[in-house]
Amino acid sequence: MDSTTGNAGYDALVVVSFGGPEGPEDVMPFLENVVRGRGVPRERLLEVADHYQRFGGVSPINAQCRQLIEAIEAEPAVGLPVYWGNRNWHPFLEDTVRRMKDDGVRRAAAFVTSAYSSYSSCRQYLDDIARARAAVPGAPEIVKLRHHYDHPGFVAAMADHTREALGRLPGGVRDAARLVFTAHSIPLTMARTAGPAGGAYEAQLRRTAELIVAEAAPAGRGTEREWDLVWQSRSGPPQVPWLEPDVCDHLEALHARGVGAVVLVPIGFMSDHMEVVYDLDVEAAAAADKLGMALTRAATAGVHPRFVAMIGELLAEPEPAACPATCCPRPRRDQGRGPGAEHGQE
Ligand SMILES: CC1=C(CCC(=O)O)c2cc3nc(cc4[nH]c(cc5[nH]c(cc1n2)c(C)c5CCC(=O)O)c(CCC(=O)O)c4C)C(CCC(=O)O)=C3C
Ligand SMILES: [Fe+2]
CATH class of the missing domain: 3.40.50.1400 (Rossmann fold)
Known part of the structure; x- marks a missing residue:
């Protein structure tokens, strides 16, 4: 059975996620990655740092990604090598794309751990993928799977x-x-x-x-x-x-x-x-x-068998149409602050 190519001929799957800290000393560098150039007030950042520190500086997100990857690897409908790269913490997407290229991957599907449209939940991940590929000569093609909110x-x-x-x-x-x-x-x-x-x-x-x-x-x-x-x-x-x-x-x-x-x-x-x-x-x-x-x-989707099976089903769909270049633009940092503040570099 050749379940390894699906309709769109992928030779790998990459799970693209947000990333989170895994110890107390990771918290501030992680948060600084998240808010770079975003205009999040320092007080808010310290407050959120405290939420992480209450949990020993460990976000549950990376462990959840590891569990999801284990489940995807065991899913017969997937049948592809599975990689993992994050926006804000190790393993960073750029390092992963480099590894994929070294492994000979040519055309990968990306499953982003976000189901909806918006700058933060879609376009920013597309930008992350583009930036990681631009940093790796000979990087594989990476096709983002469709939004799965209604799957x-x-x-x-x-x-x-x-x-x-x-x-x-x-x-x-x-x-x-x-x-x-x-x-x-x-x-x-x-x-x-x-x-x-x-x-x-x-x-x-x-x-x-x-x-x-x-x-x-x-x-x-x-x-x-x-x-x-x-x-x-x-x-x-x-x-x-x-x-x-x-x-x-x-x-x-x-x-x-x-x-x-x-x-x-x-x-x-x-x-x-x-x-x-x-x-x-x-x-x-x-x-x-x-x-x-x-x-x-209610529990989050996590590794529910129907959610894991969905990823196999998405891989079997024809290549999704790319998002139009104009949708989900990055909001200007000065938006909402009234006129006269229009000289940011964003
Ligand atoms: C739509 C959306 C999703 C869902 C889509 C998706 O899943 O991607 C999401 C997910 C997440 N957001 C996360 C963490 C943070 N988000 C922040 C800040 C922000 N989020 C925003 C939006 C979203 N965020 C926005 C518009 C900002 C303002 C700054 C900016 O314009 O970017 C900040 C800064 C501090 C603060 O909260 O103020 C942190 C630490 C984590 C990791 C959690 C963990 O470690 O377990 C995850 C999965
Ligand atoms: Fe967020």
């Missing part, structure tokens, strides 16, 4: 995890529980220019949520389960507007409306990241506790 494998994994989290709520409040889907907030300027026609980040997340609601909580008791899409992990200077409401504010608003139980469903993250284990499992959990709300958090 039945991703949806099935998250629906399964949503049902499981509903099952962890006390029986008495389970039926009335509300599903609260979360994703990383982004600046409004970035949200407006996401995708070929703008607005794609939010529209895709909403679609994912709808698909999960339909699968996890089908109308059986007569009505569809109530749900919302809200935002978490806002960064940037306070005067720049980002997508709202924040998940913790939203829990308060729901409580004021008499909602007694919530399942958080982190569809914006493909695996456990610091944003999930701190911003949701520590901060949002504390907010719910204070309000006396029952709260559980």
Whole structure:
């Protein structure tokens, strides 16, 4: 059986991810890589550094990537050598591309651990790939697989995890529980220019949520389960507007409306990241506790068998159309700060 080429003739798969620190001394250099040229205030950076330090300076993201790669390597539908390269921490994508070239890879598919359109979640990864290839003479061609937000494998994994989290709520409040889907907030300027026609980040997340609601909580008791899409992990200077409401504010608003139980469903993250284990499992959990709300958090897609199988299915699809050069542009750093600030080098 020749399952090694698929329709698009790839000879390798590279998992492209964000990267995270793996010890206390990694935290500041990692954060400096993340925010270089981004205008994130120093106070915000120190606050986030403290979140990492509470976990011994170790983000869960790299271990999750290693587990995913192990699972992909064991997936018969993949049948390709699997590489891994990150934007912000070891193994850096450029080093990986060099290794791929040395191994004789000619045409690789890239699975980016982000399912949606926007500068941060799509274009920036395309730029990372282009920069890494430009630094390596004779680098392989690298084709980014399509956005998988609506793929039945991703949806099935998250629906399964949503049902499981509903099952962890006390029986008495389970039926009335509300599903609260979360994703990383982004600046409004970035949200407006996401995708070929703008607005794609939010529209895709909403679609994912709808698909999960339909699968996890089908109308059986007569009505569809109530749900919302809200935002978490806002960064940037306070005067720049980002997508709202924040998940913790939203829990308060729901409580004021008499909602007694919530399942958080982190569809914006493909695996456990610091944003999930701190911003949701520590901060949002504390907010719910204070309000006396029952709260559980659905597991991220991680290595759910349907999610892993999805990667094999994506590899078998014809080569995806490249994103138009104009979609998901890098927002200017001065956007949202009013007129007169238009001389940054970004
Ligand atoms: C849309 C989006 C995703 C989802 C898509 C994807 O998965 O790629 C994502 C993922 C992640 N973001 C991560 C970490 C950080 N993001 C930051 C800052 C920012 N994120 C942004 C957006 C996103 N981020 C933006 C617009 C900024 C402002 C600065 C800038 O314009 O770039 C900062 C700076 C400090 C702060 O939070 O203020 C950190 C440390 C980690 C690793 C977590 C871990 O270690 O477990 C992951 C997976
Ligand atoms: Fe981020």
